[in-house]
Amino acid sequence: AQSVAQPEDQVNVAEGNPLTVKCTYSVSGNPYLFWYVQYPNRGLQFLLKYITGDNLVKGSYGFEAEFNKSQTSFHLKKPSALVSDSALYFCAVRDRDAGNMLTFGGGTRLMVKP
């Protein structure tokens, strides 16, 4: 079975400060890891994914995430937050041996204040 945990329901950060949204996962094999963002009343937009190779993955809108196998984590980061980054962020995992079954975390609401 595969699972994802996003331990923070909400993260508050001031504009211009760095942000981190946490994600830990559990799979029986090796993972594919994804981050999506959901703006109010919108669908999920793909941000970035980790497949293999470099543990630091860069994605859309200046976001990046670091894969840490020993800690089974895939935290989302951005060096300088914007008010427009305020949204709901979802981490998702897929076990490489589990076909195309994608499991999502419960989501973390990011609030960036001016």
Add this chain to the structure above:
Amino acid sequence: DTAVSQTPKYLVTQMGNDKSIKCEQNLGHDTMYWYKQDSKKFLKIMFSYNNKELIINETVPNRFSPKSPDKAHLNLHINSLELGDSAVYFCASSQGWKSGEATQYFGPGTRLTVL
């Protein structure tokens, strides 16, 4: 150009009614999905189709019946709607059912409210 589109965007209906939600993707993908997002924003897969063939069916009541007329379309029909069916339903698509690295692209969602 909308990659994954859903209609309608909003659906308000009475308990016991039957309703359908349509999904179309113009990405040329061969795999499509339906997800349900509940009021707490928890997102869970319901169904997945690959080349019009059902490959994932996640313990969804049989009142829910997906239909895929071709690989660009995946519709969701719901019979005898219940209050607990109120949610946002998302359609998604990807290329390659066995390719685990494939990114899933989501539609804008259909907010279903059952009164």
